[in-house]
Amino acid sequence: MSDGQDRQDGGAPLEIEVEGLRKTFGRREVLKGLSFGVPRGGFLSIFGPNGAGKTTTLRVLATLLTASAGTVKVAGHDVREDxxxxxxxIGLISHNAMLYPDLTAQENLRFYADMYGLTDADERISDLLERLELSARRYDVVRTYSKGMRQRLAIARAVLHRPRVLLLDEPHSGLDPRAVDILDGLLAEIRDEHTFVMVTHNIAKGLEWGTKLMIIEGGRIAYEHAAGVDHDAFSAVYREHVHDGSVL
Amino acid sequence: MGGWAQFKAIVRKDLIRELRTRDMLVSMILFVILAMIIFHYAFTVEEGSDLTWFTGGMLWVTFIFAMLLGLNRSFAQEKDERCLDGLLLCPVDRVTIFLAKTAGNLVFLLIIQAVAVPVFALFFIERSFLGDLLPFLVVLLLADLGICSLGTLLATISMNTRSRDLLLPILFLPLIVPVLIAATGATTLIFAEGTGFGSLAMRMLFLLGFDAVFLVAAWGTYDFAIGE
Amino acid sequence: MKKLVSAPALFVGAGVLLVIGALLAFWYAPIDASSMGFSQKIFYYHAPIAAAAIAAFGVAFVAAIVYLRTQDLLWDRLGYVSVRIGLLFSILVMITGMIWGKAAWGVWWAWEPRLTTFLLACFLYAAYWVLRSVVDEEQRRATYAAVFAVVAFVDVPITFFATRFLPEGLHPVVVGPGGGGMEGSVALSFAVCLVGMLLLMAALIRRDVEIELIKDRVTDLKTSLGG
Structure with a gap:
């Protein structure tokens, strides 16, 4: 099934367990049986061409899509049953901010805090806004924010309820270099407390963060390997497995 | 568990948003009053034409069309910034989302009606119907609930389609006809003759039944309407 | 699908019954004693067509619920086809109803509860059609269509009930409380026509589902060839 099957990432318990995941849209099968695991504290980088099924996989993990077959467990719970x-x-960071543009940062976070039933909402919101350098604009409507500020607020929204698992859907896309630095700074800050799954086109970022690398093509895992592959070698592997050759 | 807090959070979020931008309410109120003026010109055949027997019809046609405008907006903002994903990621029962969205739309419709009904009475109703206010309000609330629950369910579906706001009236109007028939009849009788609870009881029960049936239908299907 | 009876057998059965029913209606059942006289004969087709239309929408309703539970596209195809056949029968109901109306009341169109309800049902299921055409993704289309089919089927009897609030209708109540009841010969002719029409509906649905499934296979084959 894959070149570098390695299940024993230091023996930590699996935070994400996927077994025989299939997803069909109508009669089109998008995921054709994926099996993989991510140990607690791990960082899985998923690469692959557009339409390969990366985002679908992530959305199944996020409970936004239900699997057609197979079992998916996140943080010990079955995503379909429970x-x-x-x-x-889980927290999800994508290139869509998922923030209400006509509400202020405070109101947006307050809304999500209520949705998650946070008991210490006010302190948590203040703390996050402080860390993300958004305190000064706290009572401004999000519509007036720059792209980078929105992305920072989106991160605050995603980690607000202290999720154990963070799902990143091309978080670097559409960001200017300064925003990328901020994002990376934040990831570094929260890296130790979380398990990550990142879908990305950005090979450099994927290799930089990943403890485990995976290429999905045509709904199957085409390549799976522990981290420690250098950029050139991985690019070669990518070209070998992905036939449209759209390597970055 | 926590459903009530989540319900309140969603309703409050929608209210804050709307009261801040007012883009939906202002348009709806202008639309409703303009529609009355249009009706006046459309139905006045000669000097002093008696429009009494049209009042219920004018009122409910106006409200239903105004609600169509509002329903389209109510989900447009969830869809535009992918906020719906954010909402669906929360540990919230989908039925709670439905109930909160329905309640929010109901509040907007009631705000519109609070402005529109007095203006309507001023324009079209000669006899004072203050004594009949209570049956009128009961009919209003029952019909509104049916309009909002069915409308919310259908708006959830139509927002995910290619034609969005074009589709909603086609789905919504044929389904809402029973409410239109019952509410129009009851309202006209109240305005024209001051009919009280007694002879309106059947219509009120009917509206109540409609609300119950479609709340249950939405309860059973909303997961599918909003998911995937 | 169940292979108990083949589609051609259903068509033959329906055809035989409908012909016998027509013969019975014209030569066995008596000429109507009321003002309608001979033109009352259209009742033997009009009412069974209406029953078949309602039954087809009923099939679509059940198929919708089963689809939502199983997510199996076969049920979506059955629902889609049933709505189409139901729509076809509804249009026939309105045409025969208008003929009836012209003969009985002297007008082509009367805002009469049953006719009005069928008119609205036509628009409802036409909306179902439009809804299907504006959703590209297949599973989503099936899901939305199913939700709408459930809501629509629940709405139709409610609409019919609501029309009772309107000023008096004209429709004869043949069976049921206060109805005139049927003579034996009338009842037999009617029953034969009814069963024939239901069989015809079943045969049409049966055939169309098979066509839809073949279309699906063609699409699949095209996709697999096209890569």
Missing amino acids: PMPVRRA
Whole structure:
């Protein structure tokens, strides 16, 4: 199935367990049986061409899509049978901010805090806004924010309820270099407390962060390897496995 | 568990948003009053034409069309910034989302009606119907609930389609006809003759039944309407 | 699908019954004693067509619920086809109803509860059609269509009930409380026509589902060839 099967990432318990995941849209099968695991504290980088099924995989993990077959467990809970604890355990950062533009930063975070039933909402919001350098603009409507500021606020939204697992859907896309630095700074700050799955086109970032690398093509895992591959070698592997050759 | 807090959070979020931008309410109120003026010109055949027997019809046609405008907006903002994903990621029962969205739309409709009904009475109703206010309000609330629950369910579906706001009236209007028939009849009787609870009871029960049936239908299907 | 009876057998059965029913209606059942006289004969087709339309929408309703539970596209195809056949029968109901109306009341169109309800049902299921055409992704289309089919089927009897609030209708109540009841010969002719029409509906649905499934296979084959 894959070149570098390695299940024993230091023996930590698996935070994400995917077994035989299939997803069909109508009669089109997008995921054709994926199996992989991510140990607690791990960082899985998923690469692959557009339409390969990367985002679909991530959305299944996020409970936004239901699997057609197979079992998916996140933080010890089955995403289909028991989605509520999974939702509490995950945060999603994507290139869409998922923020209400007509509400202020405070109101947006307050809304999500209520949705997650946070008991210490006010302190948590203040603390996050402080760390993300958004305190000064706290009572401004999000519509007036720059792209980078929105992305920072999106990160605050995603980690607000202290999720154990962070799902990143091309978080670097559309960011200017300064925003990329801020994002990376934040990731570094929260890296130790979380398990990550990142879908990305950005090979450099994927290799930099990943403890485990995976290429999905045509709904299957085409390549799976522990980290420690250098950029050139990985690019070669990518070209070998992905036939449209759209390597960055 | 926590459903009530989440319900409140969603409703409050929608209210804050709307009261801040007012883009939906202002348009809806202008639309409603303009529609009345249009009706006046459309139905006045000669000097002093008696429009009494049209009042219920004018009122509910106006409200239903105004609600169509509002319903399209109500989900447009969730969709535009992918906020719906954010909402669906939360550990919230989908039915709670439905109930909160329905309640929010109901509040907007009631705000519109609070402005529109007095203006309407001023324009079209000669006899004082203050004594009949209570049956009128009961009919209003029951019909509103049906309009908002069914409208919210259908708006959830239509927002995910290619034609969005074009589709909603086609789905919504044929389904809402029973409410239109019952509410129009009841309202006209109240305005024209001051009919009280007694002879309106059947219509009120009917509206109540409609609300119950479609709340249950939405309860059973909303997961599918909003998911995937 | 169940292979108990083949589609051609259903068509033959329906055809035989409908012909016998027509013969019975014209030569066995008596000429109507009321003002309608001979033109009352259209009742033997009009009412069974209406029953078949309602039954087809009923099939679509059940198929919708089963689809939502199983997510199996076969049920979506059954629902889609049933709505189409139901729509076809509804249009026939309105045409025969208008003929009836012209003969009985002297007008082509009367805002009469049953006719009005069928008119609205036509628009409802036409909306179902439009809804399907504006959703590209197949599973989503099937899901939305199913939700709408459930809501629509629940709405139709409610609409019919609501029309009772309107000023008096004209429709004869043949069976049911206060109805005139049917003579034996009338009842037999009617029953034969009814069963024939239901069989015809089943045969049409049966055939169309098979066509849809073949279309699906063609699409699949095209996709697999096209890469």
